[in-house]
Every structure is written in structure tokens, then in C-alpha cells.
Amino acid sequence: MSASAARRYGSITETATGRFWTRYTGPDGRRLTAGTYDTRREAEAALAGVLSDIHRGTYAAPERGAVPLDVYAPRWLERHAVAADLRARTVETYTHVLHRWILAPVPVAGGRRTIDLGAYELRHLTPTLVDEWYGAVRKAARAAVEARTARQTVAATPNAHARAWARQNGRAVKDTGRLPAGLLDDWRAAGCPPAAAVPVFVDPNAGRRSAGQAYALLRTLCTGAIRDRHIDANPCQTPGAVYYGTADVRPATPGDVERIADAMPARYAAAVVVAAWSALRAGELFALQRRHVEILDDGTVRLRVEQALEELEHQPVRIGDVKSRASRRVVYLPPRAARALVEHLERFTGADPRALVFGTADGRPLTRTRRSELFGRAKRAAGRPDLRWHDLRHTGATRAAEAGATLAELQRRMGHSTVRAALIYQHATDDGDRRLAERLAALEASDNVRHLAAVVGA
Structure with a gap:
């Protein structure tokens, strides 16, 4: 094969270490590498794939999507805020979600490691990675809600928690009535520890709303990355991740x-x-x-x-x-x-x-x-x-x-x-469905009356 043909179709060179280095000419005329491989067969397969993509028009340059998410996301948000004419409050919310959940390391596997999604380049975001990140955000968001709810409950019922804390520490205290002098101060000095005996209500879906909000923003970001030709497909494919919480709301009567x-x-x-x-x-x-x-x-x-x-x-x-x-x-x-x-x-x-x-x-x-x-x-x-x-x-x-x-x-x-x-x-509510049944019954009775009138008239 001539040198010009090799440049056109690519070449494989064996290195001094016995590995095989691939080279090819991209659509823009630049000479690029498809990587270095342990065997010639692996190198030939990789080179054939690249050349096939060039021939079909589906080729993507190696550097495409090489932008880290923590670099792309703030730029995208700045552009999107102007293009979509977002309200200041909406921009603030997006910014908070971005830096709280998407660009910040999120603990996984019991805190033994973290997922730092912002450090990944766009081209390396995969559905599997996003699934794992979403699960980690769900757990972290729920933990945050539980901690906040516990603090609020303790703040609303300090006497009950102080009373339980006193008993746990061997201090005599009555079930009801005024607390002994100084007990509340001692409890506060101990860090206001919550008592397990005092019930704390936590929504079964706690954390899902925050996690869904973060996921929705990431999905929108990746849609922008597709439009900007950084990636070809959206890696956000987690079923049921976008959660509005409305189906689980029990409206106030x-x-x-x-x-x-x-x-x-x-x-x-x-x-x-x-x-x-x-x-x-x-x-x-x-x-x-x-x-x-x-x-x-x-x-x-x-x-x-x-x-x-x-x-x-x-x-x-x-x-x-x-x-x-x-x-x-x-x-x-x-x-x-x-x-x-x-x-x-x-x-x-x-x-x-x-x-x-x-x-x-x-x-x-x-x-x-x-x-x-x-x-x-x-x-x-x-x-x-x-x-x-x-x-x-x-x-x-x-x-x-x-x-x-x-x-x-x-x-x-x-x-x-x-x-x-x-x-x-x-x-939908049970009462609403009952009233619907009553209206249907009334309609049925009205139909029967009209039918009877028609028969008599005939």
C-alpha cells in the first residue's frame, strides 16, 4: 500500500514495546490516532470501526464531548436563563440544585465512596452512571429531610425530648408538669439530642422530590449537550426518576x-x-x-x-x-x-x-x-x-x-x-367518586323516566 493510501485508509505501526499504534485521517484532514492496542487484531478492529463511521457519516471526533460537566453546566445555565427568559427565583433554584446535587460529590455505598458527577466529561456520562448517581442522591436527600424533620420536631416539643433525655441519663423527672429547674439548659448544653420515644413523622417519599428535581435538571442539561453536539444520546434514562409528588399528596380536607x-x-x-x-x-x-x-x-x-x-x-x-x-x-x-x-x-x-x-x-x-x-x-x-x-x-x-x-x-x-x-x-377522592356515582344514578333514573314516557306515548 502506498504512503498516500495508508494516510487515506489509516495505518497500524508496531511500537518498540510490541504494542500496535493506529493512525487515520479524519474528515477535516487531521492525522489522528484511534489508540494503541496489545494485538494487531484489536488495532485492526478499532481502525476499521473508525473508518466505517467516517464512511457512513456517523464519525465523532475523539475530543467531542471532552468537556467536564462542571465546566459545561454553569455555561449552559447562563445561556439558558437568557434564552428562556427565566425568572430570578427560577435561576436561583436551578443554581442551588446544580451545586447541591449535580456538581457536588454524593456519598454512595454507605459513605465509603462518592460520585462526583461534575468531574466527568460529557462523553463519559452513561445511563449506568446516572442510575447510580440518582440512587445516591435519593438516599442523601432523604437523610437530609429526616435530619431537618427531627430538628424541627425537637424545636417544637423541647420539653418532651428533654424529659426523655433526663430519664436516659438517670435523672428523676415526672411524666407531666413543670420540668426541674435547669433541665432544659442541661439538655441544650448536651446538643438538644432527640429522643427516640418521641415520634417524628417523615414522609415515606422524603427525598424523592429533591432527587427528581436534580434528575430533571441533569436531563435538561444533557439535552442541551446533544443540541450543542457534545453527545449523541441522553444518558438520563432512569425510569420514574422525575417525581412531582402529586400522586402521593393527600389533600387537606x-x-x-x-x-x-x-x-x-x-x-x-x-x-x-x-x-x-x-x-x-x-x-x-x-x-x-x-x-x-x-x-x-x-x-x-x-x-x-x-x-x-x-x-x-x-x-x-x-x-x-x-x-x-x-x-x-x-x-x-x-x-x-x-x-x-x-x-x-x-x-x-x-x-x-x-x-x-x-x-x-x-x-x-x-x-x-x-x-x-x-x-x-x-x-x-x-x-x-x-x-x-x-x-x-x-x-x-x-x-x-x-x-x-x-x-x-x-x-x-x-x-x-x-x-x-x-x-x-x-x-380523586372517595367522596368525589361517591358523588359521581350519585350523579350517574340520577342520570340513569332520568333516562328511565324518558324511556317510560316514550313507551306510554307510543
Whole structure:
């Protein structure tokens, strides 16, 4: 074979160590290597594969996808935020998830090793690697939720934990009543250890939501890498990894809502009721101002949703725009929520049209952290420790669906841009199915009456 033919079809050279070095000419005319192999047969097979890819037009340069994920991901996010016109809060969330779960080492196998996904080049991300990483994130996220829940439970019931700690350390203490002087201080000095005897509720699906959020972002990142021609296929193929948690939510019943509202501070009791019956997002509800509440002549109350709270890390809470164009809407309240809101306005809301409806005593926006603290105590007191504030939105959507709202009506009431998004918040209930059966029975009876009338008339 001539030298020019060898350059065209590739060549194999035996090295001084007895191994075989392959060379070929790429589509761009560059002279490249397909690797060095122990046997000539392995070298011939590798070279034949590369030349076949060039002939078929499926060739990928060796350096393609050689970008580490921790280099590509921040650049992608910066470009994506501009191209998709993402809200500042969304960018902050993506950034947090990226650095908390995707680019940070995650412990696996009982902490004996870690997966540092960010250190991998894009071309080396495989479905097997992603599966292992996702499983590790699931475990780490659940552990984080369990630890946080335990801390919150201990903070909410310090006496019970201090009492149990005293007994474990041989100190006499009564089952009820005031604790001995100094016991709480001693317990705190010991690090506030939680007592196993005091039950701590942990959601069976704890961690799945965070892990699913991280997985969804990684999948979107890899889709961007395909578009940028770094890789050919998305390595994110884990079944059921994207988890929204809606199927496992047990919406608050009207009784739950009333009990939680009763357990909240009086200033925010009506916020629970209005949230559950209006299905407003928390940011929309706590950004409402007096001017957004309209009381009509017949006593009907409607809310104009035009803004939302925006809370970024290390920045004061401010009023910003709603989530999307579809989020600008008018929501009518049923009588129970309307009464609660009117009473609240008279008692707690300032007369200024721009006064926050559910603001703090000094008129400032209620922060997400403070709202979670208040709601956390109230939901535990009401016997529903599994609920999040956002689940009140599920309640509103479910009740609207049970009342006969069409998908289009539900979509509009919740401020969703698509029907698919509205479907996420629908929940079937036993009572709803019973009422459906009753309506079907009534329809059947009506059909029988019409049939009988037709027979008699004939």
C-alpha cells in the first residue's frame, strides 16, 4: 500500500514495546490516532470501526464531548436563563440544585465512596452512571429531610425530648408538669439530642422530590449537550426518576383546613382558608394588596392576581411579577373563604390600597421561612404533619374539580399556561367518586323516566 493510501485508509505501526499504534485521517484532514492496542487484531478492529463511521457519516471526533460537566453546566445555565427568559427565583433554584446535587460529590455505598458527577466529561456520562448517581442522591436527600424533620420536631416539643433525655441519663423527672429547674439548659448544653420515644413523622417519599428535581435538571442539561453536539444520546434514562409528588399528596380536607387555621396565629388564620379555597400560589397570596380585593354588591369577593412575592437568597423580600401571563387572572372566592377574608381585612389590613392583605404587623411581607415555621406548628397541632403549604393549592384544585370545573376552567383558575400543568393538581377522592356515582344514578333514573314516557306515548 502506498504512503498516500495508508494516510487515506489509516495505518497500524508496531511500537518498540510490541504494542500496535493506529493512525487515520479524519474528515477535516487531521492525522489522528484511534489508540494503541496489545494485538494487531484489536488495532485492526478499532481502525476499521473508525473508518466505517467516517464512511457512513456517523464519525465523532475523539475530543467531542471532552468537556467536564462542571465546566459545561454553569455555561449552559447562563445561556439558558437568557434564552428562556427565566425568572430570578427560577435561576436561583436551578443554581442551588446544580451545586447541591449535580456538581457536588454524593456519598454512595454507605459513605465509603462518592460520585462526583461534575468531574466527568460529557462523553463519559452513561445511563449506568446516572442510575447510580440518582440512587445516591435519593438516599442523601432523604437523610437530609429526616435530619431537618427531627430538628424541627425537637424545636417544637423541647420539653418532651428533654424529659426523655433526663430519664436516659438517670435523672428523676415526672411524666407531666413543670420540668426541674435547669433541665432544659442541661439538655441544650448536651446538643438538644432527640429522643427516640418521641415520634417524628417523615414522609415515606422524603427525598424523592429533591432527587427528581436534580434528575430533571441533569436531563435538561444533557439535552442541551446533544443540541450543542457534545453527545449523541441522553444518558438520563432512569425510569420514574422525575417525581412531582402529586400522586402521593393527600389533600387537606375542609376539616383539616379549619383545624390548621385555628392553630395559626390569628393574623394568618384567614390566609390558610383563602389559600385552600382559591388555589393561589403562596407568592401570589402573600403579595395581595387591599386594592386587589373586590367586594361586589351581592357580597361576592373576587381577587385580582397581578403580582407575586419574590424572595431571593441574601436579599430582602420584594414584590415582583407573576409566574407567567396565564398567572394574571381573577379568582372568585366561595362564601366561607370570602367571609374569612372580609373579617381579616377589617381586623388586620391597613386602609391604604397598597397595604398587604396578609402582611406582618408592621406591614412587611411575610417571609417564606417564617410562614413555614408558623404553618409547621399549626399542621402538627391539627394532626396533618405531612402537609406543605403548597398542598393547600392541591386542596383548592381538587375541590374545584369536584365541583365540576372543566379542565379549561381549572387551568384558568390556577393560572396555568397548559392543561397538562393543571392536571398535576387534580386528585380523586372517595367522596368525589361517591358523588359521581350519585350523579350517574340520577342520570340513569332520568333516562328511565324518558324511556317510560316514550313507551306510554307510543
